[in-house]
Amino acid sequence: MNFKKEYDVIVIGAGPSGVKSALTCSKKGLKVLIIDSNGNSGGQIYRAPPKSYIKKSEKTLEENLIQLKFSENLKKNNIDTAYNHTVWQVSPGFKIDAFNENGTIQWNTKNLIVATGTYEKIIPFDGWTTPGVIGLAACTILLKAHQTIPGNKIVLAGNGPLLISVAYYILKFGGKVDAIVDTSSKFEWIKSMISLIFNPKNFIQGISWILKIILSRVPIYSNSLINKVSKKENGISIEIQNIKNKQIKKLTTEVLAVGHGLTPSTDISRLLKINHSYDDLKGGWIPKLDQYFRSSMKGLYIVGDGAGISGAIPAEDKGELAAYALLKDQNIINEKEFTNKTSRIIKRLNRYEIFAKGIAKLNFTPKDLINNISENTILCRCEDITKRDIINAVNNGAKNLNQIKSWTRFGMGPCQGRTCQYSVAKVASEELKCNVKDLGYLTGRTPLRPFPLDKAIGDFEYDEITKVEAAPL
Amino acid sequence: MNNIDIAVIGGGINGSSTALHLAKSGLKVCVIDKDSICRGASGVNAGTLTMHMTRAKLIPFAKKGWELWMNTEKWLSNNIDVKKKNGLCLAFTEEEEKLLNERSQIRKEYGADINIISKTEALKIDPNINNKIKCAAFCEMDGYVSANQTGDAYTKALKENNVEIVENFEVSKINNSNNNYEIIDVHGKKINANKIVLAAGVYLEKILKLVDINIKIKCFPQQLIVTERMPELLRTVITVAHGKLSLKQFENGTVLIGGGWPGKGNIENGYNETIPENLIGNMRLACHAIPNLKNSRVSRVWLGLEAETDDAMPIIGELPNLKNAFIIGSIHSGYTSGPYMGKLLSEKILGNDVDLSLFDIKRLMN
Numbered sequence: 001m002n003f004k005k006e007y008d009v010i011v012i013g014a015g016p017s018g019v020k021s022a023l024t025c026s027k028k029g030l031k032v033l034i035i036d037s038n039g040n041s042g043g044q045i046y047r048a049p050p051k052s053y054i055k056k057s058e059k060t061l062e063e064n065l066i067q068l069k070f071s072e073n074l075k076k077n078n079i080d081t082a083y084n085h086t087v088w089q090v091s092p093g094f095k096i097d098a099f100n101e102n103g104t105i106q107w108n109t110k111n112l113i114v115a116t117g118t119y120e121k122i123i124p125f126d127g128w129t130t131p132g133v134i135g136l137a138a139c140t141i142l143l144k145a146h147q148t149i150p151g152n153k154i155v156l157a158g159n160g161p162l163l164i165s166v167a168y169y170i171l172k173f174g175g176k177v178d179a180i181v182d183t184s185s186k187f188e189w190i191k192s193m194i195s196l197i198f199n200p201k202n203f204i205q206g207i208s209w210i211l212k213i214i215l216s217r218v219p220i221y222s223n224s225l226i227n228k229v230s231k232k233e234n235g236i237s238i239e240i241q242n243i244k245n246k247q248i249k250k251l252t253t254e255v256l257a258v259g260h261g262l263t264p265s266t267d268i269s270r271l272l273k274i275n276h277s278y279d280d281l282k283g284g285w286i287p288k289l290d291q292y293f294r295s296s297m298k299g300l301y302i303v304g305d306g307a308g309i310s311g312a313i314p315a316e317d318k319g320e321l322a323a324y325a326l327l328k329d330q331n332i333i334n335e336k337e338f339t340n341k342t343s344r345i346i347k348r349l350n351r352y353e354i355f356a357k358g359i360a361k362l363n364f365t366p367k368d369l370i371n372n373i374s375e376n377t378i379l380c381r382c383e384d385i386t387k388r389d390i391i392n393a394v395n396n397g398a399k400n401l402n403q404i405k406s407w408t409r410f411g412m413g414p415c416q417g418r419t420c421q422y423s424v425a426k427v428a429s430e431e432l433k434c435n436v437k438d439l440g441y442l443t444g445r446t447p448l449r450p451f452p453l454d455k456a457i458g459d460f461e462y463d464e465i466t467k468v469e470a471a472p473l
Numbered sequence: 474m475n476n477i478d479i480a481v482i483g484g485g486i487n488g489s490s491t492a493l494h495l496a497k498s499g500l501k502v503c504v505i506d507k508d509s510i511c512r513g514a515s516g517v518n519a520g521t522l523t524m525h526m527t528r529a530k531l532i533p534f535a536k537k538g539w540e541l542w543m544n545t546e547k548w549l550s551n552n553i554d555v556k557k558k559n560g561l562c563l564a565f566t567e568e569e570e571k572l573l574n575e576r577s578q579i580r581k582e583y584g585a586d587i588n589i590i591s592k593t594e595a596l597k598i599d600p601n602i603n604n605k606i607k608c609a610a611f612c613e614m615d616g617y618v619s620a621n622q623t624g625d626a627y628t629k630a631l632k633e634n635n636v637e638i639v640e641n642f643e644v645s646k647i648n649n650s651n652n653n654y655e656i657i658d659v660h661g662k663k664i665n666a667n668k669i670v671l672a673a674g675v676y677l678e679k680i681l682k683l684v685d686i687n688i689k690i691k692c693f694p695q696q697l698i699v700t701e702r703m704p705e706l707l708r709t710v711i712t713v714a715h716g717k718l719s720l721k722q723f724e725n726g727t728v729l730i731g732g733g734w735p736g737k738g739n740i741e742n743g744y745n746e747t748i749p750e751n752l753i754g755n756m757r758l759a760c761h762a763i764p765n766l767k768n769s770r771v772s773r774v775w776l777g778l779e780a781e782t783d784d785a786m787p788i789i790g791e792l793p794n795l796k797n798a799f800i801i802g803s804i805h806s807g808y809t810s811g812p813y814m815g816k817l818l819s820e821k822i823l824g825n826d827v828d829l830s831l832f833d834i835k836r837l838m839n
Contacts, residue, residue, distance in 0.1 A: 089749060097749050106749070273744055382701075382772075383725065397628050397638075403509060406516055407625040409725075414701045414772045446747055450701060450770040457757045457767060462565055462605075465761070466754035468734060471716030472785045472805070473529055473576055 003080060003107065007033040009326065010096055010109040012087055012268065015043020016312050017304025017319035018115030019070045024323030025111075026077040028332050033107060034074065035082040035098060037449070041074060042067035043117055043304075044137065045312045047145040063144050088447035090268050092297065099455045111326050114269065115304040115319060118262035118283065121422045122158075123369045124377050124387075127229035128258070132236040136162045136259030140169070149175035151255035155238055157181035157226045158259040160363040161206070166257060167218060168209040177218045178253045181240050183260075183369060184362050185223050195358020201313070202355070221249070225369055229256060243368045261363030263422060264306045270444030272297060278437035281360045282308030284422065285441045291346065292325035293318055301326055310356035317349045370426045379427065380420040382413020390424055394431045400440045401425055414450040417442045477503050477637070479822065480656055480666035482644055482680060485515040486808060487801045488672030489627040490815025491822075493549070496634040498823055503637035503664065505656065510631070510638060511624035513674055517777040518808050519697055519731030520620035521719045522555075524585040524612050525562040525712040527806045528785065529576075530831070532583035534817075538810035539614055545626070549812070550633075553618060553626035554724065560615025561595055562587075562712045563606050563762055570607040573714035577610040587612045599709040601763050615710045617721045617729075620808065639664065644673075647683045652796065668797040668822065675740050675780040677788075677802045684795060688788075688837045690803060693779040694738030694745050695731070696752060698759075700769040702726030707763050718758045720766075728766060730759040736776045745776045781805070782837055789818055789832035800834060 009025045011018045014036035026032045034041070040048035046067040074081055082098065085105070089097040094112045098105055120137040122128070134150060136158055142148045149170055155178045156167055167177050196203040213220075227241040227248065238256055240249045262283055266276060269287035274295050276285045286308045289295055293303050301322035304315040321342055328338040373379075375388040385408050393407040401421065404410060410424050411417030417424075425436045432439075479495055481488040484506035496502045504510065522542055527535040541548065542555050564573040577587045587610050595602060595609035602609075631638055642662065647669070648655040656664045673680040678690035703726050711720040718732035734755040738745030752774060760767040780803045782788060787804040801818050804810050821827045 089747065091746055091749075095749075104753075393625065396625055397632070398625070399509070399640075403512065403624065406512070406621045409621065412621075412699070412727075412773060414770065416773065446752075446774045447771055450772050452770050453700070453756055453760060454767040456753055456771065457760050460757055462761055465757045466750060468715075468717050468751075468754065470572070471526060471733065473579060 001080060001082070003033065003082065003105065004031065006108045007031050007080070008109070009033075009111045009113060010035065010094070010107060011113040011115060012096070013043065013115035013117060013304065013306070014038070014041035014070070014081070014083070015045065015115055015117050015304055015315065017315035018043070018113065019074065020316040020319035021113045021115065021301070021303055021323040022079050023073055023077055024320050025326060026079050028327050030332070033080045033082060033109075035085050035087055035096070037084065037086040039083050040067065041070040041081070044141065046070065047141055049145050049147070053146070061144060086449050088449060088451045090271060090448070092272060094299065099451065103455055103458050111299045111330070112301070113319070113322055113326070114300070114302045114306060116265040116268060116306045118264055118305045118309060119418050121260045121263050122258060122419065123260045123365060123423050123426070124373055124379055125226050125228065126374050126377055129378060129381055130229050130231050130236060132231070132254065133229055133256045133258065136166050136257050137262070139166050139257040143169040143173065147173060149173050150257065152176060153178050153235070153254045155179045155181065155251060155253045155256045156258075157256060158261075159183045160259070160261045161359055162259055164206065164209050164213065167213050171212055171216050177216070178251060179240070180213070180218055180220045181224045181226060182220065182222050183225055183243065183366050188362060192358045192362050195355050199313070199352060199355040202311070225372060226256065226258060227372065241372070243366065260365055260369070262305065262309055264309060266306065266441070267416070267444060267448050269295065269302055270441065271446065271448065272300065272444070274300070276441060279308065280364060281357045283360070283363070292342065293322040294325050294329075309360065310352055314349055314352040314356065317345050317352070321345055321349070365426060367430070370423070370430055373423075373427065379423050380410035380413065382415050383409045385410040387427055390427050391431050394428050399432075401428070401442055402440065404428060405442060411442055416445065477501055477664065477666040479668045479670060480505060480654065480664055481670040481672055482656065483672035483674055483676070484510040484627075484638070484640070485513055485672060485674050486511060486623065486627075486811035487674070487804065487815055488670065489631060490812045491670055491672060491801055491818050492636050493627070493630055493634060494816045494819035495822060496631070496636045498819070503639055503666070504631060505639045505642045505644065505664065507641070507643040507676070509624065509640040510628045514777040514779055515808065515811070516620060516623045517697070517775060518620050519719050519729055520618040520808060521710060521721065521731065522616045522618060522809045523560050523710055523712055523719065524580060524587060524614055525560055525610060526716050526719065527580070527585070527809065529579045529583045530786070531805060531810060532580055532585045534810045534813055535806055536584060536614065538813040539616075541812040541816070542616070542618060542809070550626045550629045552629065553622045555616065555618045556724065557616040558708070558710045558721070559598055560612045560710045560712065561599060561602065562610040562714060563595070563602065564608055564714045565603070565606055565761070567607065569714040573608065573610055576714065585612060586614060599707060601705070601707045601765060602711065603762055603764055617710060617723070618808070619723060644680060644683070649684070649795065654798070669799070670818070670822070671792070671798070671800045672802060674802060675778045677780060677800070679740070684792065684798065686792065686834070686838065688834065689783055691781045692738075692740055693733070693781060694736045694776045695733045695779055696736040696747055696755065697775055697777065698730040698752060698755060698771055699773050700728040700730075700766070701772045703728060703769045706766055706769070711762050713758065713762065718755070718762060720759050720762060728769065730755055732758070733779070738776055738778060740778065747774050747776065784837070787814065787832045788834045788837065789814055790821065790829040790834065793835055793838070
């Protein structure tokens with residue numbers, strides 16, 4: 001694709017929210033670029049199959065059909081798409097730096113819509129880095145985009161709706177679920193289901209998933225957590241512990257998929273030094289935004305689950321609201337049109353929020369999960385930092401996450417704390433007897449994703465290196 | 474807080490070292506910081522302990538600092554990683570070869586044991602370097618510290634020596650009367666002390682204004698780049714003739730690329746951002762020095778603020794027209810020399826005969 005150097009609007013993230021905002025802006029005549037590190041639009045929820053899978057099988061999922069619709073609409077509206085491009089830096093103004101397999105590229109825009117979604121929280125346990133242990137979200141990618149089950153025998157563990165949806169898809173594709181290990185109680189599920197009536201589509205879907213699981217006679221361990229995993233020949237051995245009565249059950253399986261809910265991806269807003277607030281019901285730290293998803297920085301809008309978790313359908317609404325706010329801020333639509341277009345969406349979004357908050361309660365991390373981590377367990381797997389290292393730093397006087405990072409090196413590796421920030425914060429807050437929010441959040445840093453040096457430097461001659469003044473002698 | 478003999482304003486490496494040495498002499502000391510101990514440049518710099526980048530006149534001090542770093546268990550604490558390494562300073566062109574010869578000769582005259590070696594000799598010491606070099610300067614006195622651990626190490630040592638640590642205390646006023654200093658923060662909290670030491674790094678200009686001294690302290694935002702953990706990519710600390718690269722591989726496998734390539738940033742609102750062109754320039758220079766480095770990935774980039782006076786020389790000693798007030802800062806290659814400079818200032822404060830005339834602040838005041 002021949003890209004322009006400058007766009008009216010750049011959208012980072014081609015999930016439902018990003019696509020909706022791009023389409024809304026484009027329909028009013030703005031020149032839009034949408035960037036995604038994946039090979040196509042759809043985000044994680046409607047993740048497209050790899051190019052070689054393009055031939056439709058009988059098992060084409062509804063998700064895949066939605067994705068095809070996204071692609072079609074983006075094309076029809078002449079929106080430039082930069083797939084397989086990883087954004088590594090965003091600077092105010094805005095400059096967007098990205099790389100792909102050919103090298104680096106920079107785009108400029110006055111209006112930036114960030115729609116970078118979420119990532120999964122995994123609370124560590126003894127043996128969580130054993131091969132054969134994967135994330136529930138990773139499992140979703142395998143199932144939805146690749147129609148592949150991660151193993152013949154699978155145990156699912158953690159909490160939240162992903163547990164049920166992954167179980168459903170594994171059964172649908174002919175896999176065997178050995179057990180579901182859920183930290184929530186059945187009562188907590190029933191309470192959450194009540195909020196589902198605010199979202200009838202998801203309610204029916206949820207019920208049908210649960211029915212399939214029950215009919216398949218999958219053993220469900222409620223109020224339970226994974227105590228320990230160890231490598232066995234031809235698989236892994238798992239210890240399941242009941243939180244209430246401490247009883248232990250042992251199982252042998254091939255794969256353990258575990259996840260403890262999602263958290264908004266705030267990499268870009270933290271890098272741009274936007275203020276954030278902490279809200280457990282929205283998944284953790286979220287950027288401060290107005291009701292049209294404007295940030296405090298002129299021209300910066302943050303949408304989708306990255307603005308607070310509420311799911312794919314409300315994500316589209318958020319994208320659309322931000323797009324109308326942008327169009328009004330740019331004087332492309334007037335006050336009247338703005339109110340007309342947005343009031344209906346806001347009402348619907350508020351209804352969805354009630355549903356989202358109900359579901360969010362299923363994602364709360366029980367204290368037992370944190371207290372159950374042994375001191376030798378690695379929390380930060382990029383730098384091999386254990387729970388003991390974190391406790392030592394806190395006992396030596398480290399008082400916030402950035403200080404703990406500096407003293408221990410947690411969060412300094414390729415994942416930049418995406419995997420461990422939450423569990424480290426939980427461990428430290430237990431030790432300091434404070435709230436997670438009192439510990440602050442990690443300062444945003446570039447590169448937003450690990451940046452291959454050969455791509456960064458390209459081909460060059462020695463005398464082409466930018467000249468800098470020699471240091472004083 | 475009362476009965477404080479000396480309040481040190483600024484808990485970076487200069488202030489903390491001064492405080493530590495003073496406390497060891499039995500004085501009641503407190504360290505005040507607007508954030509926390511060594512959270513500024515002292516905790517985020519490249520941690521290079523090299524003579525190849527040290528200003529010639531400061532070589533004698535850097536050597537003493539280097540010795541202190543190599544023996545941290547004796548005076549600081551044992552929870553900071555320090556490694557002695559050979560240092561190689563590379564020249565890639567004839568022009569750089571000439572520059573390297575000149576600069577190394579002058580540094581040698583000031584006491585650095587630096588020798589020019591051939592390409593073959595350099596490649597024997599570190600086979601990972603680019604074989605297109607013309608020659609190299611070699612110095613055994615080199616190495617590095619894991620600078621991120623500085624805050625942890627100093628906090629521990631200060632506490633063990635009964636230094637009061639006052640963090641999140643942003644000084645906005647200093648009153649001086651009856652041989653007593655009253656230090657007030659932005660929220661109105663007060664600390665009284667008989668003597669003060671100003672050690673506020675890039676914020677020195679601002680703090681000096683509170684005692685009616687006006688000098689310029691430049692603030693250089695410098696970019697640092699670190700890779701993910703890699704197998705052996707280099708064995709030495711690498712620098713280049715014109716001084717704009719420092720390169721080392723830590724024990725955990727990460728490679729740190731520094732050299733003082735500027736980013737954007739200021740002390741007013743604390744906002745900083747990288748300049749992509751300068752990151753790429755710095756990375757190109759690093760990959761030119763160690764060609765195999767290009768197979769790794771950058772995992773993090775950050776900035777630190779370096780302070781510099783108009784003549785790029787330190788200010789250490791008594792403040793003029795004030796009683797019992799001292800200053801330490803703007804030490805070029807300050808991380809290497811900081812512990813020793815702090816020791817020197819503490820001796821001066823204790824009334825010992827120390828020659829600090831080279832660093833007298835009066836040279837910068839009109």
